[in-house]
Amino acid sequence: MVLIARSSFFNAQRRAFSSSAATAYKVAVLGAAGGIGQPLSLLLKLNDKVTDLALYDLRGAPGVAADVSHVPANSTVTGYLPADGGLEKALTGADVVVIPAGIPRKPGMTRDDLFNTNASIVRDLAKAVGDYAPKAFTLIISNPVNSTVPIVSEVLKSKGVYDPKRLFGVTTLDVLRASRFISQVKGTKPEDEPVTVVGGHSGVTIVPLISQSNHPDISGETLDALTNRIQFGGDEVVKAKDGAGSATLSMAQAAARFTNSLLTSLSGTPVTEPTFVDSPLFKSEGIEFFASKVTLGPSGAETIHELGAVSEYEEKLIEACKVDLKKNIAKGVAFVEQNP
Ligand SMILES: NC(=O)C1=CN([C@@H]2O[C@H](COP(=O)(O)OP(=O)(O)OC[C@H]3O[C@@H](n4cnc5c(N)ncnc54)[C@H](O)[C@@H]3O)[C@@H](O)[C@H]2O)C=CC1
Numbered sequence: 001m002v003l004i005a006r007s008s009f010f011n012a013q014r015r016a017f018s019s020s021a022a023t024a025y026k027v028a029v030l031g032a033a034g035g036i037g038q039p040l041s042l043l044l045k046l047n048d049k050v051t052d053l054a055l056y057d058l059r060g061a062p063g064v065a066a067d068v069s070h071v072p073a074n075s076t077v078t079g080y081l082p083a084d085g086g087l088e089k090a091l092t093g094a095d096v097v098v099i100p101a102g103i104p105r106k107p108g109m110t111r112d113d114l115f116n117t118n119a120s121i122v123r124d125l126a127k128a129v130g131d132y133a134p135k136a137f138t139l140i141i142s143n144p145v146n147s148t149v150p151i152v153s154e155v156l157k158s159k160g161v162y163d164p165k166r167l168f169g170v171t172t173l174d175v176l177r178a179s180r181f182i183s184q185v186k187g188t189k190p191e192d193e194p195v196t197v198v199g200g201h202s203g204v205t206i207v208p209l210i211s212q213s214n215h216p217d218i219s220g221e222t223l224d225a226l227t228n229r230i231q232f233g234g235d236e237v238v239k240a241k242d243g244a245g246s247a248t249l250s251m252a253q254a255a256a257r258f259t260n261s262l263l264t265s266l267s268g269t270p271v272t273e274p275t276f277v278d279s280p281l282f283k284s285e286g287i288e289f290f291a292s293k294v295t296l297g298p299s300g301a302e303t304i305h306e307l308g309a310v311s312e313y314e315e316k317l318i319e320a321c322k323v324d325l326k327k328n329i330a331k332g333v334a335f336v337e338q339n340p
């Protein structure tokens, strides 16, 4: 049971957005003026659990904040630039920090090709989180997620403030794509098609568990095509945008949904979502992080669920996933060791 029973998560999200907030939260978005950051900031403004929205970017954040602040919802929106301690101000008091800062892919690139630029961006922002918001729940969007999440973990460890329950790689877009693509195959509504997606967030590390969906009967070429589309959905958008970046609008929706799940859980109603976390599932094989269903609660990632029964087909996908994932995680850890 991944999502909110069989009811639509869109409906659940709408209900959650329109109910009066149980608690007030400050959410900081780092990279708020970017392709993801702008629509994400708008969606967070519409979430009434968010009472204080802090938007930080190297450029443009005050403009985005002024714009979003006119949306009629009772939260304060403030934009910050690096000058005058802007990052410290954005982070101080933040309950949740969402990080979409960093460059996106162009056609022909893998997510790993972003590592050289994004690793240091994420490392430096993680240092600031460690200094100014050490207890915040930190949601990493910047790619390559399989490496940037370990980077944040290493930085927070070096500052003595790492809490594995509070760090999340956002893999929600894979889950949304899986629901949408399976609904296209079956002619159903995506909100009625929960699909668990496990592993990591790039190519073959993305493993949809179709055997656990409503359609375990999907097989053969249809299963191959569906699995491939979910694993490489990001490439579809990169190609279509033709040099202008990667998924931004669907990603903003995905991040807004995960943030809302977390805030709902912090307010006392647990939500279970797949996300990439410090996980016991394959630690014995040297894989420190893995995405699986996680039940969120007041302390963050409270229960990390086993994968459950998987098909032979999925077992093979998981084996392939583990090979790449292990390397991606090691690369992030080594980066912080060599470039503290
Ligand atoms: N986890 C996921 O499922 C997905 C992740 N992504 C990743 O998200 C990242 C952002 O993508 P877009 O928003 O499309 O890129 P973008 O280039 O439109 O925006 C990135 C923003 O980050 C800002 N930035 C760069 N360095 C910064 C720093 N040190 N501090 C604060 N802000 C900084 C830039 O000024 C820019 O406004 C990329 O790495 C992309 O690959 C994209 C889609 C899905």
Ligand SMILES: O=C([O-])CC(=O)C(=O)O
Pocket (backbone or CB within 6 Å): 104, 105, 111, 143, 173, 233, 234, 235, 237, 238, 246, 247
């Ligand atoms: O494909 C990319 O580079 C962006 C991304 O992570 C996605 O859309 O899943």
